[in-house]
Amino acid sequence: MTSLLIRNARPMGAAPADILIRDGRIAAIGPDLQAEGVAEEQAGGRIAIPGLVDTHTHVDKGLIGYPWYVNEVGPRLIDKIDNERRVKRELGLDPHVQSMRHVLQCLGYGTTLVRTHVDIDTDQGLAALEGVVETRHALAGQVEIEIVAFPQSGLLRRPGTVELVDAAMSAGADLVGGLDPCGMDRDPKGHLDAIFAIAEKHGKGIDIHLHEGGEMGAFSMDLIFERIRAHDMRGKVAVSHAFCLGMPDWNASQALIDQCAELDVPILTTAPPSREVPALKRLHAAGVRFGAGVDGFRDTWGPYGNGDMLERAMLLGMRNNLRRDDEVAMALDVCTTGGARAMDRADHALVPGGRGDVVLAEGESLADAVVSHAPRALVVTAGRVVARNGASLTVAP
Amino acid sequence: MTSLLIRNARPMGAAPADILIRDGRIAAIGPDLQAEGVAEEQAGGRIAIPGLVDTHTHVDKGLIGYPWYVNEVGPRLIDKIDNERRVKRELGLDPHVQSMRHVLQCLGYGTTLVRTHVDIDTDQGLAALEGVVETRHALAGQVEIEIVAFPQSGLLRRPGTVELVDAAMSAGADLVGGLDPCGMDRDPKGHLDAIFAIAEKHGKGIDIHLHEGGEMGAFSMDLIFERIRAHDMRGKVAVSHAFCLGMPDWNASQALIDQCAELDVPILTTAPPSREVPALKRLHAAGVRFGAGVDGFRDTWGPYGNGDMLERAMLLGMRNNLRRDDEVAMALDVCTTGGARAMDRADHALVPGGRGDVVLAEGESLADAVVSHAPRALVVTAGRVVARNGASLTVAP
Numbered sequence: 001m002t003s004l005l006i007r008n009a010r011p012m013g014a015a016p017a018d019i020l021i022r023d024g025r026i027a028a029i030g031p032d033l034q035a036e037g038v039a040e041e042q043a044g045g046r047i048a049i050p051g052l053v054d055t056h057t058h059v060d061k062g063l064i065g066y067p068w069y070v071n072e073v074g075p076r077l078i079d080k081i082d083n084e085r086r087v088k089r090e091l092g093l094d095p096h097v098q099s100m101r102h103v104l105q106c107l108g109y110g111t112t113l114v115r116t117h118v119d120i121d122t123d124q125g126l127a128a129l130e131g132v133v134e135t136r137h138a139l140a141g142q143v144e145i146e147i148v149a150f151p152q153s154g155l156l157r158r159p160g161t162v163e164l165v166d167a168a169m170s171a172g173a174d175l176v177g178g179l180d181p182c183g184m185d186r187d188p189k190g191h192l193d194a195i196f197a198i199a200e201k202h203g204k205g206i207d208i209h210l211h212e213g214g215e216m217g218a219f220s221m222d223l224i225f226e227r228i229r230a231h232d233m234r235g236k237v238a239v240s241h242a243f244c245l246g247m248p249d250w251n252a253s254q255a256l257i258d259q260c261a262e263l264d265v266p267i268l269t270t271a272p273p274s275r276e277v278p279a280l281k282r283l284h285a286a287g288v289r290f291g292a293g294v295d296g297f298r299d300t301w302g303p304y305g306n307g308d309m310l311e312r313a314m315l316l317g318m319r320n321n322l323r324r325d326d327e328v329a330m331a332l333d334v335c336t337t338g339g340a341r342a343m344d345r346a347d348h349a350l351v352p353g354g355r356g357d358v359v360l361a362e363g364e365s366l367a368d369a370v371v372s373h374a375p376r377a378l379v380v381t382a383g384r385v386v387a388r389n390g391a392s393l394t395v396a397p
Numbered sequence: 398m399t400s401l402l403i404r405n406a407r408p409m410g411a412a413p414a415d416i417l418i419r420d421g422r423i424a425a426i427g428p429d430l431q432a433e434g435v436a437e438e439q440a441g442g443r444i445a446i447p448g449l450v451d452t453h454t455h456v457d458k459g460l461i462g463y464p465w466y467v468n469e470v471g472p473r474l475i476d477k478i479d480n481e482r483r484v485k486r487e488l489g490l491d492p493h494v495q496s497m498r499h500v501l502q503c504l505g506y507g508t509t510l511v512r513t514h515v516d517i518d519t520d521q522g523l524a525a526l527e528g529v530v531e532t533r534h535a536l537a538g539q540v541e542i543e544i545v546a547f548p549q550s551g552l553l554r555r556p557g558t559v560e561l562v563d564a565a566m567s568a569g570a571d572l573v574g575g576l577d578p579c580g581m582d583r584d585p586k587g588h589l590d591a592i593f594a595i596a597e598k599h600g601k602g603i604d605i606h607l608h609e610g611g612e613m614g615a616f617s618m619d620l621i622f623e624r625i626r627a628h629d630m631r632g633k634v635a636v637s638h639a640f641c642l643g644m645p646d647w648n649a650s651q652a653l654i655d656q657c658a659e660l661d662v663p664i665l666t667t668a669p670p671s672r673e674v675p676a677l678k679r680l681h682a683a684g685v686r687f688g689a690g691v692d693g694f695r696d697t698w699g700p701y702g703n704g705d706m707l708e709r710a711m712l713l714g715m716r717n718n719l720r721r722d723d724e725v726a727m728a729l730d731v732c733t734t735g736g737a738r739a740m741d742r743a744d745h746a747l748v749p750g751g752r753g754d755v756v757l758a759e760g761e762s763l764a765d766a767v768v769s770h771a772p773r774a775l776v777v778t779a780g781r782v783v784a785r786n787g788a789s790l791t792v793a794p
Contacts, residue, residue, distance in 0.1 A: 067761065068760075068761035068762040068764070068765050070722050070762065071720055071721045071722050071764070072721055072722070072723070073720070073721065248645075271670075272715070272718075273668075273670030273712065273715045273716040274715060274716055274717060274718035275718075301720065302720035303714075303720065303722070303725055303764045303765070303767070303768045304711065304714070304715055304720075304768055305768075306768075306769070314701065315670065315715075317700075317701070318669070318670045318671060318701055318712075319670040319671055320671060321669075321671035321672075323468055323470070323698065323699035323700065323701075324468045324469055324470065325467050325468050325469070325700070326469070328700055363465075364464065364465035365465040365467065367465070367468070367700045368465050368700070370700075371700045371701055371702075371703075372703070
């Protein structure tokens with residue numbers, strides 16, 4: 001928890017001002033602030049935004065530092081999953097090293113709060129979790145990492161996984177994960193009952209990957225809603241991707257969105273251009289908490305992405321056809337303050353009293369900063385300078 | 398028409414080789430080429446690709462060099478069109494200066510062949526065309542510019558525009574443009590009859606903007622097909638955007654695609670993430686020529702884009718869910734050789750005999766070059782070095 005005075009920044013693209021951070025929190029924003037004995041940084045008129053918030057990524061299994069992975073994987077989800085397990089084994093991928101590389105690259109882009117899904121399976125047991133927990137310790141004070149115990153290879157189809165996810169919750173995981181209850185485990189009741197039981201036992205929340213589209217996704221959402229009610233878990237269950245909320249049948253999708261609002265189910269998107277997605281303005285109108293993430297990158301799933309949440313804000317804006325400056329600002333909010341709110345952090349904002357995470361971005365305007373997403377000049381976490389000129393000060397292993 | 402020997406490049410990401418350009422054409426690709434008296438460039442192992450091809454942009458009305466345009470425009474197409482005409486008038490935008498800035502920025506990214514739609518309307522008459530024709534002369538030998546006379550404000554709704562488009566065809570335009578025959582002019586027969594009459598009179602081709610989706614777009618496509626048959630214009634009429642080819646009804650959209658193949662109608666996309674779009678593999682399978690473009694950028698329409706066709710290849714890949722390396726290469730092909738073919742250039746390829754347009758891109762692999770789209774080290778047009786390190790050698794006004 002440090003103090004810092006950032007001179008001559010443009011908070012959210014507004015007129016130049018100084019930003020004073022005291023003991024890790026924003027103490028004041030205004031012209032010509034004075035603070036004896038506090039270190040200073042010159043923003044040079046750059047735009048100041050809150051720390052970027054990545055609500056959906058996979059830090060444990062990217063291939064940063066390895067040669068380019070030539071993707072020749074088959075078209076089905078299970079092809080990608082089986083291929084990934086094999087590649088990880090063959091390369092002897094070290095989850096701690098890879099997650100350090102991943103998180104530090106993202107920190108260079110200004111991401112100071114991350115929710116990551118970490119693979120739990122019968123091949124590697126809790127090794128990925130342990131590696132990411134080690135990374136979380138190593139980078140404490142620079143970036144906050146929330147861990148979801150994620151049964152990437154299925155929960156029921158590979159016996160022993162339920163027990164491993166249960167064990168993960170005592171070994172440092174913050175939330176229970178799940179994956180396509182119909183499509184993956186072919187047993188939606190069994191899958192969801194198992195997840196909710198583990199969450200209830202440990203008093204933790206849930207974040208479920210739901211790629212299932214249309215009516216199948218709607219069915220899985222319905223089963224999730226039933227269990228939120230039964231387990232009294234309002235506000236504790238998030239759904240990632242949730243493509244079914246973008247299904248064309250307005251009545252069907254609106255019924256789901258209304259229940260997300262009623263049961264306070266945060267929706268976390270990666271805004272893929274190739275899929276139906278939950279629409280930003282529609283979720284806003286319904287009052288549903290909404291975050292965004294870069295998903296995996298530089299991995300065996302596909303070539304796109306680099307960890308930059310400003311690029312993701314651009315993609316989110318493009319996916320939602322947000323063209324006006326005030327609309328692009330909405331996309332950026334989802335990638336900062338709004339995403340933090342979806343992760344139950346109410347204080348992640350560039351306002352007095354807010355957490356002292358500040359990113360200096362290039363651009364004439366806030367929208368320009370999003371569209372250009374040039375390397376960040378400075379990244380500050382709770383008053384501490386953690387990255388300069390696009391690179392973290394801590395060097396990745 | 399110059400000669401140049403590029404040493405130690407990786408053509409299309411393959412093993413290192415030299416590339417010899419003689420008199421503007423690729424003479425040889427191979428190891429340790431010898432060429433007395435020919436200038437040399439060191440590629441340093443970078444990936445060599447053909448010149449990028451932008452088949453759909455608007456060079457005459459971007460705001461490069463002006464302060465950031467704060468977009469507060471209304472949601473309808475006509476809001477954007479009327480707003481743009483007003484802004485151009487108020488700023489006194491110089492189409493020659495703006496098109497120089499636009500094209501040179503794109504050239505810095507490696508675009509050596511461009512098709513641009515240039516506004517023809519009763520406000521500015523042929524001024525935009527004249528400015529772009531001047532730019533075409535000024536940049537001859539560096540970038541090839543094909544001009545579409547584009548009735549952006551409608552052809553029939555503003556009397557006098559038909560005559561202006563007709564005049565444009567004698568003043569340097571290469572193709573007749575059109576725009577949403579139903580949605581814009583509210584008179585599809587009148588709009589299309591007028592366009593085809595001008596094209597026939599001047600013996601030129603056509604490139605129509607068709608944003609109309611679903612059944613309305615299918616109707617307009619049908620009217621276009623009828624006139625291609627009636628005027629015997631197979632291979633001479635391209636359709637830009639063509640969102641209706643992405644309509645969910647497979648039978649309806651396939652019937653349109655099959656006719657595009659039969660009548661050799663090139664489809665030119667900007668791959669917007671927010672709209673239904675023609676699918677790359679589907680058009681390939683049908684044998685339809687397919688190009689891509691950056692559309693307008695840094696203008697009054699929206700904030701996205703910068704003119705980089707490698708970024709566009711990434712967006713095209715993401716929009717089409719192309720994840721395998723061989724699939725990403727397909728997206729890049731649409732942005733180079735395939736796009737050129739859609740513009741009737743059969744010789745735009747990195748092969749002996751091909752046009753000597755070469756771009757050096759950063760990356761471990763071809764897919765990496767697309768996804769990273771880092772600044773280009775070198776751009777060569779017909780053997781002449783025209784850009785280095787992301788910037789054109791000719792300085793924009």
